[in-house]
Amino acid sequence: xxxxxxxxxxxxxxxxxxxxxxxxxxxxxxxxxxxxxxxxxxxxxxxxxxxxxxxxxxxxxxxxxxxxxxxxxxxxxxxxxxxxxxxxxxxxxxxxxxxxxxxxxxxxxxxxxxxxxxxxxxxxxxxxxxxxxxxxxxxxxxxxxxxxxxxxxxxxxxxxxxxxxxxxxxxxxxxxxxxxxxxxxxxxxxxxxxxxxxxxxxxxxxxxxxxxxxxxxxxxxxxxxxxxxxxxxxxxxxxxxxxxxxxxxxxxxxxxxxxxxxxxxxxxxxxxxxxxxxxxxxxxx
Amino acid sequence: xxxxxxxxxxxxxxxxxxxxxxxxxxxxxxxxxxxxxxxxxxxxxxxxxxxxxxxxxxxxxxxxxxxxxxxxxxxxxxxxxxxxxxxxxxxxxxxxxxxxxxxxxxxxxxxxxxxxxxxxxxxxxxxxxxxxxxxxxxxxxxxxxxxxxxxxxxxxxxxxxxxxxxxxxxxxxxxxxxxxxxxxxxxxxxxxxxxxxxxxxxxxxxxxxxxxxxxxxxxxxxxxxxxxxxxxxxxxxxxxxxxxxxxxxxxxxxxxxxxxxxxxxxxxxxxxxxxxxxxxxxxxxx
Numbered sequence: 001x002x003x004x005x006x007x008x009x010x011x012x013x014x015x016x017x018x019x020x021x022x023x024x025x026x027x028x029x030x031x032x033x034x035x036x037x038x039x040x041x042x043x044x045x046x047x048x049x050x051x052x053x054x055x056x057x058x059x060x061x062x063x064x065x066x067x068x069x070x071x072x073x074x075x076x077x078x079x080x081x082x083x084x085x086x087x088x089x090x091x092x093x094x095x096x097x098x099x100x101x102x103x104x105x106x107x108x109x110x111x112x113x114x115x116x117x118x119x120x121x122x123x124x125x126x127x128x129x130x131x132x133x134x135x136x137x138x139x140x141x142x143x144x145x146x147x148x149x150x151x152x153x154x155x156x157x158x159x160x161x162x163x164x165x166x167x168x169x170x171x172x173x174x175x176x177x178x179x180x181x182x183x184x185x186x187x188x189x190x191x192x193x194x195x196x197x198x199x200x201x202x203x204x205x206x207x208x209x210x211x212x213x214x215x216x217x218x219x220x221x222x223x224x225x226x227x228x229x230x231x232x233x234x235x236x237x238x239x240x241x242x243x244x245x246x247x248x249x250x251x252x253x254x255x256x257x258x259x260x261x262x263x264x265x266x267x268x269x270x271x272x273x274x275x276x277x278x279x280x281x282x283x284x285x
Numbered sequence: 286x287x288x289x290x291x292x293x294x295x296x297x298x299x300x301x302x303x304x305x306x307x308x309x310x311x312x313x314x315x316x317x318x319x320x321x322x323x324x325x326x327x328x329x330x331x332x333x334x335x336x337x338x339x340x341x342x343x344x345x346x347x348x349x350x351x352x353x354x355x356x357x358x359x360x361x362x363x364x365x366x367x368x369x370x371x372x373x374x375x376x377x378x379x380x381x382x383x384x385x386x387x388x389x390x391x392x393x394x395x396x397x398x399x400x401x402x403x404x405x406x407x408x409x410x411x412x413x414x415x416x417x418x419x420x421x422x423x424x425x426x427x428x429x430x431x432x433x434x435x436x437x438x439x440x441x442x443x444x445x446x447x448x449x450x451x452x453x454x455x456x457x458x459x460x461x462x463x464x465x466x467x468x469x470x471x472x473x474x475x476x477x478x479x480x481x482x483x484x485x486x487x488x489x490x491x492x493x494x495x496x497x498x499x500x501x502x503x504x505x506x507x508x509x510x511x512x513x514x515x516x517x518x519x520x521x522x523x524x525x526x527x528x529x530x531x532x533x534x535x536x537x538x539x540x541x542x543x544x545x546x547x548x549x550x551x552x553x554x555x556x557x558x559x560x561x562x563x564x565x566x567x568x569x570x571x
Binding site: 005006009015017022025029030040085101104110111114128129132166173214247250260281 | 408446
């Protein structure tokens with residue numbers, strides 16, 4: 001009914017925006033990272049020099065390690081808790097179920113800067129709500145942000161709290177698509193709740209579960225805001241994860257060479273996750 | 286079989302009633318306390334703020350914190366963010382609808398790989414921190430930083446892939462027979478988009494639009510890095526700068542934070558269902 005190029009005309013505007021902001025910077029950035037960077041501009045070609053220098057940085061391995069711990073624990077907790085809540089909400093009458101949904105999504109729709117700031121004020125600050133309650137019971141103040149382990153714990157707590165609503169909504173949509181008679185048939189055959197969960201619900205939730213694992217991993221690896229607002233990477237470098245390390249290299253130390261190289265290494269990791277995402281999402285044209 | 290289920294449910298209620306009630310309360314406190322406590326804080330004077338035990342409602346509300354934040358130019362940041370986000374929503378729909386239409390209804394060279402690229406860009410733009418540095422040096426080179434259009438352009442590109450995905454998913458559900466009937470009546474493809482497709486995808490446009498609004502209003506990293514002129518600075522970096530500026534003065538800080546979420550909460554109350562549907566459609570299909 002139309003010539004083959006008409007469709008292309010319709011997508012050109014959208015792809016121009018995507019190419020300018022998302023695609024071309026990657027290629028430019030890679031070219032840039034192969035040069036010695038002086039005062040923010042590329043001078044002579046040094047091949048992978050920026051990368052070898054970066055990987056020989058003694059602090060780098062620890063930063064990767066912290067990122068792995070932060071991401072793995074945050075994702076595992078978010079998935080486990082949201083799955084538990086989802087299974088519970090799924091059994092509630094629709095009205096109450098959607099109230100829970102709406103409440104849990106509030107931290108997610110709040111910007112990370114504001115959410116982290118308010119979380120810090122209410123649950124951590126020495127004159128905030130939580131510490132005041134502790135003090136009313138005569139308990140000593142907790143200096144949670146000055147201890148390396150509890151600082152990381154809090155960073156993880158903020159991450160889980162912030163992203164729980166997202167995971168819950170995706171899992172609920174997945175649960176809704178499981179026909180009810182599956183469960184009924186299974187319980188007729190004498191399956192207990194644990195068997196029903198393990199043998200019926202879990203396999204049928206595989207796709208949404210994997211999708212949220214990927215999306216949560218991506219967003220945890222890339223989060224700059226919550227460490228920036230909550231801990232600033234400290235105490236010492238206890239919560240210095242990759243995203244904030246890249247951010248600091250570029251905009252605090254003005255070392256664009258190493259920042260770009262590290263960002264592209266992160267980007268490579270992102271691409272692997274994205275490929276998994278693309279495989280899972282049932283896209284077709 | 287119905288009866289087994291009811292019995293199960295009744296047992297469940299009896300055994301776990303208190304537990305579930307407690308958990309419900311815990312969830313509510315955990316998720317709403319920061320906003321509520323932050324609102325109370327923003328209305329307290331310095332003296333009330335440091336009172337121990339802290340007062341819940343027994344204090345004279347004051348607007349002085351809001352006054353101080355406004356005196357530091359915050360109303361300007363709010364206005365800028367509103368403009369940026371509105372432009373982003375319009376641009377996302379303007380670019381997204383034709384693209385989604387083309388991907389669903391036309392056959393053209395490179396359709397599959399290009400759509401694959403769109404799908405891949407959904408999670409990619411979620412994790413924008415890694416992309417940000419290359420994006421920054423690229424825009425710096427092209428002289429695109431610090432312009433009035435810089436942030437709307439970036440937000441648009443970040444929100445567009447998900448919008449195309451959501452809208453295309455809805456167009457798929459519109460029977461092609463409708464198009465064909467219109468063609469028989471002499472309609473061109475643009476007329477089909479305008480007269481047939483567009484009226485049927487309004488809920489999807491709503492979902493995509495709300496997601497784009499929330500996403501661009503809340504964006505922080507690009508907003509901080511890509512512009513430094515104060516007159517171009519949107520609300521999230523403005524709030525972040527207040528952290529350095531007000532230090533531990535939680536009164537004005539929470540006033541700024543609260544004003545930074547109010548527009549989102551308004552959108553949420555009016556269009557909360559669209560957010561949920563946008564999230565669902567945007568992530569898993571089918």
